[in-house]
Amino acid sequence: xxxxxxxxxxxxxxxxxxxxxxxxxxxxxxxxxxxxxxxxxxxxxxxxxxxxxxxxxxxxxxxxxxxxxxxxxxxxxxxxxxxx
Numbered sequence: 001x002x003x004x005x006x007x008x009x010x011x012x013x014x015x016x017x018x019x020x021x022x023x024x025x026x027x028x029x030x031x032x033x034x035x036x037x038x039x040x041x042x043x044x045x046x047x048x049x050x051x052x053x054x055x056x057x058x059x060x061x062x063x064x065x066x067x068x069x070x071x072x073x074x075x076x077x078x079x080x081x082x083x084x
Contacts, residue, residue: 018060020052020055020068022048024045024069025070
């Protein structure tokens with residue numbers, strides 16, 4: 001019975017945002033110490049498409065799926081501020 005009462009207290013969202021972050025180019029990062037071996041990832045677009053298809057398979061709506069490429073810290077900070 002306790003479990004039943006707990007479920008009533010759960011807040012269920014009415015909408016979702018699905019975020020895909022693609023890191024494709026590492027040119028700037030390679031200039032930093034210990035990152036010289038990082039290679040650009042040519043197939044990341046295919047990976048992101050597969051993730052998007054997976055989200056759609058989970059019931060996501062196309063308008064709620066957002067793809068961001070090569071974000072830096074400030075871009076990610078703004079993104080998460082917007083989401084929250």
